Amino acid sequence: MKILILHATAGEGHKKIAEAIAQELSSRPQVSEVKVVDALDLASPHLKHSYPAIYFYAVKLIPHLWGFFYYLLDVPLVYFFVKPFRKLFNRFQSVKLRAFIKSENPDVIAATHFYAAEVVAELRKRGEFSGRLITVITDVVPHAFWVNEQTDSYWVMSDESAKNLTQRGVDPRKVTAGGIPVKTIFLQQENRAELTQKLGLTPHRLNILFTSGSFGIGPIIEQIRELTNLGGQIQVMVVCGRNKKLYHRLANARFTFPVMLMGFVNNMHELMSVSDLMVAKPGGSTTCESLVKNLPMMISAAIPGQETRNARWLLKNRAAVEFKKKGDLNQVIQKILRDVTMLKTLKENAARIARPKAAQAVSDFIVQLGKVSGGVKS
Numbered sequence: 001m002k003i004l005i006l007h008a009t010a011g012e013g014h015k016k017i018a019e020a021i022a023q024e025l026s027s028r029p030q031v032s033e034v035k036v037v038d039a040l041d042l043a044s045p046h047l048k049h050s051y052p053a054i055y056f057y058a059v060k061l062i063p064h065l066w067g068f069f070y071y072l073l074d075v076p077l078v079y080f081f082v083k084p085f086r087k088l089f090n091r092f093q094s095v096k097l098r099a100f101i102k103s104e105n106p107d108v109i110a111a112t113h114f115y116a117a118e119v120v121a122e123l124r125k126r127g128e129f130s131g132r133l134i135t136v137i138t139d140v141v142p143h144a145f146w147v148n149e150q151t152d153s154y155w156v157m158s159d160e161s162a163k164n165l166t167q168r169g170v171d172p173r174k175v176t177a178g179g180i181p182v183k184t185i186f187l188q189q190e191n192r193a194e195l196t197q198k199l200g201l202t203p204h205r206l207n208i209l210f211t212s213g214s215f216g217i218g219p220i221i222e223q224i225r226e227l228t229n230l231g232g233q234i235q236v237m238v239v240c241g242r243n244k245k246l247y248h249r250l251a252n253a254r255f256t257f258p259v260m261l262m263g264f265v266n267n268m269h270e271l272m273s274v275s276d277l278m279v280a281k282p283g284g285s286t287t288c289e290s291l292v293k294n295l296p297m298m299i300s301a302a303i304p305g306q307e308t309r310n311a312r313w314l315l316k317n318r319a320a321v322e323f324k325k326k327g328d329l330n331q332v333i334q335k336i337l338r339d340v341t342m343l344k345t346l347k348e349n350a351a352r353i354a355r356p357k358a359a360q361a362v363s364d365f366i367v368q369l370g371k372v373s374g375g376v377k378s
Helices: 013-027 045-061 063-072 077-092 096-106 113-124 159-167 194-197 220-225 244-251 268-273 285-291 308-314 328-338 340-352 358-374
Strands: 002-007 033-038 108-111 133-137 153-156 175-177 207-209 236-238 258-264 277-280 296-300 320-322
Touching: 002 013, 002 077, 002 096, 002 113, 013 033, 013 285, 013 308, 013 358, 077 113, 077 133, 096 113, 108 113, 108 358, 113 133, 133 175, 153 159, 159 175, 159 320, 159 328, 207 268, 207 328, 220 236, 220 244, 244 258, 268 285, 277 285, 277 328, 285 308, 285 340, 296 308, 296 328, 320 340, 328 340
Parallel strands: 002 033, 002 108, 108 133, 133 153, 153 175, 207 236, 207 277, 236 258, 277 296, 296 320
Antiparallel strands: none
């Protein structure tokens, strides 16, 4: 059985989820080959280079305008008129991708980005691809861009996600609320004392992890300075991502508590395991990794659109706290330091809505899809 997993590089979330699925599928005896491909690598050079850049600068410089168009294009009447132009644009940009899919001819394609899902769905509609298509939606609340008639199955985070799709006209039998996949390394139970020593942290402090995704976007320095009066009780870890300017600014700053700085990391599972709180933007992948680690999120500067929807879901389930104005973060952390039950409750709520076995479950599902399409080969 051949499996192709398509993602697109807009941040790291779509890629991480694709890799989590591939990691599980590679251990299935029915799967002879699994490939993970960035759909943008096979797009036109213009789209390949402009898409990540436009996304980065839009969410950094004009986030509210980004959010306005996100919600506008999710209005059914608006999207009805936009959809044909979007399909035409994607068809023009995806010549190499379509040729690649036809040459590979996998039994199942799993798409973790809506661009890839739409291209595959159009191939199926035209009779140019006969394999199965499963769309793994990487945010809690789906956008109209994710929905395509030729999709066999949708894999979503929660019952709320599934309800959203059915309200858009998707057949409920096509939707599985199995959770957003995370890599198995996040399921490991880590020894906090050993990690504290390994990472060079000071024991017996409240550990706060700051991260703003792979781009390192967010007012992190100002947020950390708010905590000056808590110097003897906390320590901070900061993942700056690719933001070298942020790293150097923090390296030259002075704080009343220990601050450990990192760039782009590959041990996020350890950092989450040793942390008590995470100050972060609620992207789909980051959200689900933190839930699996039962790590409460302090939501900061959510990108209007997909992230604000993720945030509302976390807040509704009382697995996170949001702070919007100066001083809020300090007040919340002081409350947690005074009342240990507050942190305990947040952790319990995170554990309640987490889906730690999502990668295993969706991989089993994909194998079954492949069997239905005749993809089990001797």
